[in-house]
Amino acid sequence: MSIANDIKPLVAKTLKELYGLDLNESDLTVNTTKPEFEGDYTLVLFSFVKQLKKSPEQLGNEIGEALVKNNPFLFTSFNVIKGFLNLVITDSYWAGFLQASYADKNIGVKKPNGQKIIVEYSSPNTNKPLHLGHLRNNFLGWSIAEILKAGGYEVVKTCIVNDRGIHICKSMIAWQLFANGETPAGTGKKGDHFVGDYYVKFNNEYKKQVDELTARGMTKEEAEKEAPIMKAAQQMLVDWEAGKPDVIDLWKKMNGWVYEGFDITYKRIGSDFGKTYYESDTYLLGKDIVKQGLEKNVFFRKDDGSVWIDLTTDGLDEKVVMRKDGTSVYITQDLGLAEQKQKEYHPKESIYVVGDEQNYHFKVLKLMAQKLQMPGADGIYHLSYGMVELPTGKMKSREGTVVDADDLLDEMFKEAEKKTKEQGKTEGFSKEELKELYDMISLGGLKFFLLRVEPKKRMVFNPEESIDLHGFTATFIQYTHARIKSILRKEKAGGNIQPAKERLLPKEKELIVLLEQYPVILDQALQEHNPSVIATYAFNAAKTFNTFYTEHSVMNAESDEKKQLRLQLSELAANVIASAMTLLGIRVPERM
């Protein structure tokens, strides 16, 4: 599949033939050759110098000679510098690779393997609109799903909506108290923002009441418990659980507004779900798991009736799984939902895209599932990601420093529009085409900015930097794609001319070597569940193409052969770039 992986067995074979040495392929190190040395791939010799008791130079020369002699189709020459054997791949090999793959729009995509994977992501609360942190989650979830699909898996994207609980009750109480029957439709406000406003109103009123109570001599703790509006919210939760009709009606109404708002944002950012679960349906799940756990002696009951699991032998703590009042806690619900997903889909793996503040929770969840011997327990995978911070520090809703997703998208769109107009290259675009282009640039820019960092790392979101359209950005890559397409509109790659009768030039070689590695990168992203390696790669591909582009003319190439070669190389670059960006959920334009 990739040259580096093809070389290893040849080396192993050579070592066996020359010295009778049996080495595992994984013991061999084959890298691309550093640009300052001659060669394409490099075998590191140190690892077996000792066993063979020869100098690295001698070894390198002997191995190099044998490799070139026995594989003339692959290697044309070699050189040895210190402990490194640099191998030069034949131009005809590269030409063959190029010929075979340049037109492949699905480059790197594997055949379906018949296995299923669930990706749960997004999972919002229904009391406020989406913010920047949710965007990282949504982009990650979407991208990892695409990467898994390209890896041959069937993917089911799911979402668990946290539609019940004290948080939504707070919004509901505040609406009853302050809204005078206002609705999103009446105010022209997006539903999720509308409901979020009442959540803020609740907190303001709550704070006011707490202040009043403490002024009258209560301790802060008492006041927080005794504030009437908090008591009302808690009563509302009790009423909700009792199924009190007017509470249920209000709950449905307000959640409905939120969903209308979410739908707009989801559509805009491209999130979708094969199956949506609602916590109001699943929060009672897990009861029979508790029962089974007790029967299997995985759980134990304390005197007060609560049920626990002891994880101290695994270095963790004791964890409650059922309250003394018989209601199940979060982790028990999660086990119940995991069991339900397993029954519905029988996935090989079940991925949860959730922030790293829940690392402990998922560790416990998986461990519990394993101890209970639940099917699919080993397939539980927490795709953990770090918090998004601002240059000024963490986002805090109380301090109003939360970056709202809709606002941010609007701002990015405006910036894309402004910068595109400044460029003045969109003559002949229709209104719809322009809007599509601004969408591609703004949304792509945001996605790239959030996906280019390794998921588990915390990251800083600098608004000014995110809006930048130069350097390590989606725009740079999109621009490169449009540039290539502009060439390919003039003349299509193809024809029957055999490319590469002339020697490959360094910039041509550099590009083709990089593009050949794309499947290896995809594999890495797949194994690591990590889109950032694709983002980095896409940028490198675009950068390498631009260097090649500046150095060599495609349309005015020195010869017909060169022209054909470069057309194919350009098309391959465009296909790889488009493919990589698609896996990040980013579209690339034909013109910009």
Place this chain on the structure above:
RNA sequence: GGUCCGGUAGCUCAGUUGAAUAGAGCAACUGCCUUCUAAGCAGUAGGUCAUUGGUUUGAAUCCAAUCCGGAUCACCA
């Protein structure tokens, strides 16, 4: 305090299954548009890879300790 994660250029990040002189982008500075899209290219400058010790032919990468930052350790979700 226990556990987990992170610390690489002024800033944001790659590189972490050990391998040649540690790389990008932004910011700063210098060049390049009568030639396929300059949203580009080339170059200059910028480093105690948190610190100390160890393993190794070879360490940003592995091990140990320490320092700094974050998360978590609820009958919350």
